[in-house]
Each structure stands twice: as structure tokens, then as C-alpha cells.
Amino acid sequence: MSLAGESKISVILLDIEGTTTPIDFVSQTLFPYASRKLEVFLREHMQEPEIRSLLSELRAQHRRDEQQGLQPPPWQEETEEARLQSCVDYLGWLIARDSKCSPLKALQGKIWQEGYARGELRGEVYEDVPRAFTRWRQQGREISIYSSGSVLAQRLLFQTTKFGDLTRHIASYFDTQTGAKNEVASYRKIAVSLGRAPAEVFFLSDAVKEVDAAQSAGMRAALCVRDPQPPNPGSFSLIHSFDELFPI
Numbered sequence: 001m002s003l004a005g006e007s008k009i010s011v012i013l014l015d016i017e018g019t020t021t022p023i024d025f026v027s028q029t030l031f032p033y034a035s036r037k038l039e040v041f042l043r044e045h046m047q048e049p050e051i052r053s054l055l056s057e058l059r060a061q062h063r064r065d066e067q068q069g070l071q072p073p074p075w076q077e078e079t080e081e082a083r084l085q086s087c088v089d090y091l092g093w094l095i096a097r098d099s100k101c102s103p104l105k106a107l108q109g110k111i112w113q114e115g116y117a118r119g120e121l122r123g124e125v126y127e128d129v130p131r132a133f134t135r136w137r138q139q140g141r142e143i144s145i146y147s148s149g150s151v152l153a154q155r156l157l158f159q160t161t162k163f164g165d166l167t168r169h170i171a172s173y174f175d176t177q178t179g180a181k182n183e184v185a186s187y188r189k190i191a192v193s194l195g196r197a198p199a200e201v202f203f204l205s206d207a208v209k210e211v212d213a214a215q216s217a218g219m220r221a222a223l224c225v226r227d228p229q230p231p232n233p234g235s236f237s238l239i240h241s242f243d244e245l246f247p248i
Contacts, residue, residue, distance in 0.1 A: 006246065009220060011171075011194055011201045012136055015181075016147040016154065018206035019224045025124040030153075033115055034108040035095055039088045041111050046084060051110075055087055057103040062090055100148040102176045109150035116156045123157035125166070126226070132242035133169040139246060146174040146190060146203070148181060182209040187217035204245070211236050 017026045045051045065072045073089040076082040094104045115121035136143060145154050151173040158166040172194065179186030191198040198218030205211050206224050214221040215236075222237035222245075239245055 008200055009141065009202045009246075011142045011144055011196055012245075013144045013146055013190065013201050013203045013214075013219070015203075015205035015207065015210065015224070016145065016149065016157065018226065019204055020125050020129050020145075021157065022124060022126070022226075026149075029121070029124075030108075030112060031095065033121060034111045035092065037111045037115070038091055038107075039084075041107075041114070042084055042087060045110070046080075051107075054103045054106050055083075058087060058090065058101075058107075061101050061103060100176050100180065102150075105148060105150045105153070105176060109153035109156070112153055112156055116160050121156075121160070122162070123160040125158070125161050125163065126242070128242040130161070130163040130166060132245065133166060135248060136246060137169050139248075141246070142171040142194075143169050144172045144174065144190075144194065145170060146178070146181065146186075148176055151175050151177075181205075181207070182213050184213045184216045187214045187219055191217065191219070202245075204239070208236065 014020055017023055042051070046055070059075065062072055062075050073086070073093050075086045075090065077086070091104060091107065094101060112121060116123075133143060145158075147154050149157075154173050154175070155167055158170060174190055174193070178189050178193075187201075187203065188198065191201055194201065199220065201214075201219045203211065203214035203219045203221040204224045205214075205221070206226070208223065211221045211223050222239055224239055224242075226240065
């Protein structure tokens with residue numbers, strides 16, 4: 001892929017699901033694993049200050065959902081057991097809705113951390129990812145990640161691939177604490193955090209709304225579509241493999 005002014009691009013900002021990593025790994029391995037382990041994890045860790053803080057954030061999110069008329073499962077706090085079951089039911093509801101709320105993502109990351117530590121999980125990336133990381137770093141470009149999964153979850157995925165620990169290539173990570181991925185303001189915040197002008201950042205994602213938001217923020221961007229027969233990309237640039245982006 002040839003880009004005008006590509007020498008000015010100093011940071012490559014990457015989505016994970018469908019971009020660096022197969023969607024099936026996230027939807028059929030990571031999410032089901034977290035769902036299966038959720039209740040046991042909460043029983044074991046519910047009294048820890050960090051988990052209690054996350055559950056307080058979760059309760060606040062539940063109130064907001066109720067106020068918006070979304071009808072989440074009822075929340076009960078008469079006993080510790082009732083509170084735990086309310087957390088489990090509500091988290092299951094959020095997962096079914098593919099919610100990006102930060103406390104859910106943080107809890108999933110904690111559960112996956114235990115799974116990776118036990119060897120029950122191993123990060124997956126496409127085969128073109130490690131060689132692209134090496135190439136881009138040799139070109140003097142920084143690599144950053146922006147995903148709806150927590151920063152912890154991002155690090156764990158890239159640390160445990162069959163290609164080895166890829167985090168050595170990655171300079172920074174961003175998650176929903178920065179903002180929603182389809183909001184222009186999120187990409188402006190990221191550029192500020194990176195200390196770069198938006199035009200120095202190239203964003204790659206499989207989601208049209210995310211690419212549109214990044215471009216609206218002034219970043220260069222393209223759709224990464226791993227399917228050989230993609231939907232209409234509209235006016236966006238399109239790549240199928242990282243091999244196409246900034247080749248030697």
C-alpha cells in the first residue's frame with residue numbers, strides 16, 4: 001500500500017479483534033472462557049479492594065442502564081450472596097449485549113490473566129503480525145494498540161503468542177478508559193497522549209465507524225479486512241494483510 005507522505009507517519013495504531021487477531025479467538029475462546037469462570041472468580045476475589053472497586057463501578061453502570069430504560073437484570077443487595085448473583089447476572093447480560101463498559105472489560109482481563117497463567121489460554125495473532133512488527137520497528141515507527149479490551153488483556157494476548165512475546169515491539173496501549181472507539185475525541189486524546197500530530201498516526205481497524213472516527217480526528221487510516229471478499233469499503237483504503245502496509 002503506497003501512501004503520500006508516508007515518511008511522516010511515526011506511529012501505527014492497531015485494533016485487535018479482526019485486525020491483529022482472528023475474531024473467532026475473541027468470540028469463541030476468550031469470551032466463553034470469561035463467562036464460564038466469572039462466578040468462581042468473583043467468589044474467590046470479591047473481597048479484594050480492586051475487585052470491590054470494579055463492582056462499585058459496575059453497580060453505577062447498572063443504575064445508568066436502568067435510567068436509560070434498558071431493563072438490565074434486577075440488582076439485589078440484601079445479602080452478600082444476592083449481591084454476587086446480581087453481579088453475575090448483570091455481567092452475563094452485558095456480555096450478551098457485547099457491552100464495552102470498562103468494569104466488565106477490566107474483570108474479563110483479570111479472569112483471562114489467570115487463564116494465561118495456568119496455560120489454559122494462549123494469545124493468537126495472524127502470521128503477518130510479528131514480521132510486520134519487526135519491519136515497522138526497523139523503519140523507526142512506533143506501534144500502539146487501541147482495543148475495547150482492557151490494557152491488561154491486550155498485554156496478555158501479545159505476551160503469549162506462538163511467535164513469542166510481541167510486547168517488546170509495542171510502545172503503548174489504549175482501552176475504553178480513553179473513550180469509545182467510534183468517537184472522534186478518543187483519537188484526538190490518543191494523539192495527544194502519544195505526543196504526535198494526528199497526521200503522524202496511522203490507524204488500522206476492521207470497523208468502518210472506527211476508521212471514520214480516526215480520519216475525522218486527522219489520522220491516516222485504513223480498513224483491515226481479512227475476508228477475501230469484503231463488504232463495500234466505501235471511500236476507505238483497504239488492506240488484507242499487514243504485509244501490504246509500509247513494506248520494505
